[in-house]
Amino acid sequence: MIEVQNVTKRYGQHVAVDNVSFTVNDGEILGFLGPNGAGKSTTMNIITGYISATEGTVKIDGIDILDQPEEAKKRIGYLPEFPPLYMDMTVSEYLDFVCDIRKVPSAERKQSLERIMDTVKIDDVKGRLIKNLSKGYKQRVGVAQAMIGNPQVLVLDEPTVGLDPRQIIEMRDLIKKLGKSHTIILSSHILPEVSAVCDRIIIINKGKIVAAGTPANLSKHLGGGRLSLRVAAPEKQVMAALEQVPGIARVEPRGTFEPGTIDIVVDPDEEVDIRRPVFNALSHADCPILMMRPLDLSLEEIFMQVTTQESEVS
């Protein structure tokens, strides 16, 4: 549905987006995650045709955003980081105005607006001036304007920024609901946000994609072969048994969570599979393993890892 190919954006000498390629499948919610200044908004602006790329192409449903901007833009609804709301209009007036711009036929308007206002739950404020709405309601009006014209793709740039915790949960629920009938790209610098709503995540840092995958895959790949174990033996005995095992870089005791056992985390030297040597060593030393599993990283750990050191996962 969305194909981004080798997109680069330069501002003078500064490379804001550096040879970025990815696709978003129909019906998918893709999270575009990165620290401030990573290039998220620039990428969103290129995808939606607001600015042009220095190099590369973006296709929406096979239509090039630069060659056929009108056709491509019809298929996209955009909630920019700062939604273009007119504060002195009422919600109804504003949405009607957006219908004018998007050339929604008058016969379809009433029904379409009712459906949108019902979906984003702004019926109760439709007669109010936008400037008098809470930040949460303003953001929902922003989502409503993105939905006008019935686009299949929604691009949401930092949709929960500035919202309070309850409004954040409501916005996440709304995005999940919209995800059932739209393809969505969601940019955020907030980890729980993307893990709560996205099927797949792309992490961008300094303009480059540094990791991509489902939350589960990312943790597996970037876990680097670390193991978490529970062993039924005294700590000293376990540490001594593992001391001489080749391929182990570090053994870290994590404490006792079950009487008579010790939990440890074992780091391999590189990405080597140390499960067998660990098993053999502990078995040899009469230290029964009650549990051994790969230590998956939390999304937060992944984010820290890929945005502080450059690594590539796909």
Ligand SMILES: Nc1ncnc2c1ncn2[C@@H]1O[C@H](COP(=O)(O)OP(=O)(O)OP(=O)(O)O)[C@@H](O)[C@H]1O
């Ligand atoms: N018009 C511009 N002229 C020059 N540099 C720009 C321009 N727009 C963005 N940049 C630079 O490009 C880089 C990426 O900016 P961008 O706004 O895309 O990041 P971001 O990931 O969306 O961050 P944030 O969450 O802070 O908005 C930044 O270093 C920014 O300063």
